[in-house]
Amino acid sequence: MAFVLDHVVEIDAPAALVWDVVTDLPRYGEWNPFVPECRSTLEPGDPIDMHVRLRGAKPRRQREWIVEHTPGSMLAYRMKPVPLGTLHSLRSHTVTALDAGRTRYASHFQLDGWLHPVVATLLGADLRRGFSGMTDGVKTRAEALRAG
Template identity: 50%
Template sequence: MSLVTDNSIEIDAPADVVWSVLTDFDAYHEWNPFQLDCSTTLTPGAPIDMKVDLGPRPPMRQREFIDEVDEDGRWFTYRMKPAPFRLITSLRRQSVVDLGDGRSRYDSHFEINGPLSVVVKALMGRELVAKFTKTTEAVGRRAAELAP
């Protein structure tokens, strides 16, 4: 049984401002309640190194890999390195949609699949869903603060 969480938020900020929030990885520690630290070159195949807070556990280091990037379409994906026999896989997609009139929508998608996904869901499912929801809200706040 997969773990999937989708979140969206409409933001009073242009799409380029929201995109800049998502791609300014050095600033994640200033606003992101889940990824306390993040670095990547945002190129396919490159690592994305994160320090994630799943609370109540101590923050942990996580390395995943950039899968696809569409800077013109304003979206990117990354995945964990699949476990042997694809016992567990993941996909994270973040995208920005221009709604016109200086407004945009941020869409967040996360999924964990494979036979071991049921274990992850049981151990960390609630925390993951809550953190992705809080992160979506934080993207909206940060972009609105930075909007002209």
């Protein structure tokens, strides 16, 4: 059974604005406690280079690969699979317009492979905190931009 983290929030801002927050990678350091630095073309097949903060330590470099980019609604990427099914991941951001200028933002992270229980044991609490913080950050940032 995979290690899965799903966070879903409703945001009082239009979907286009929420999408802009998710894909404005150079501004991540202004609002994102989990991934304070990020770069990518967002083109499928291209890398996404991040600095990820785990355990409150200095952010560490992480390179993953874009697997889907549907402008305005979906961005997904994954780590390069470790040989022999050892470890693989999928991360996605989904933005869905609701009524009255509101948006549903869904954050999904899945870690699988025979080594995932070890990684989940060692880093699970940090990953939970990080993805939750990022989801809260998307909401806070989008609502602040809408208000200001």
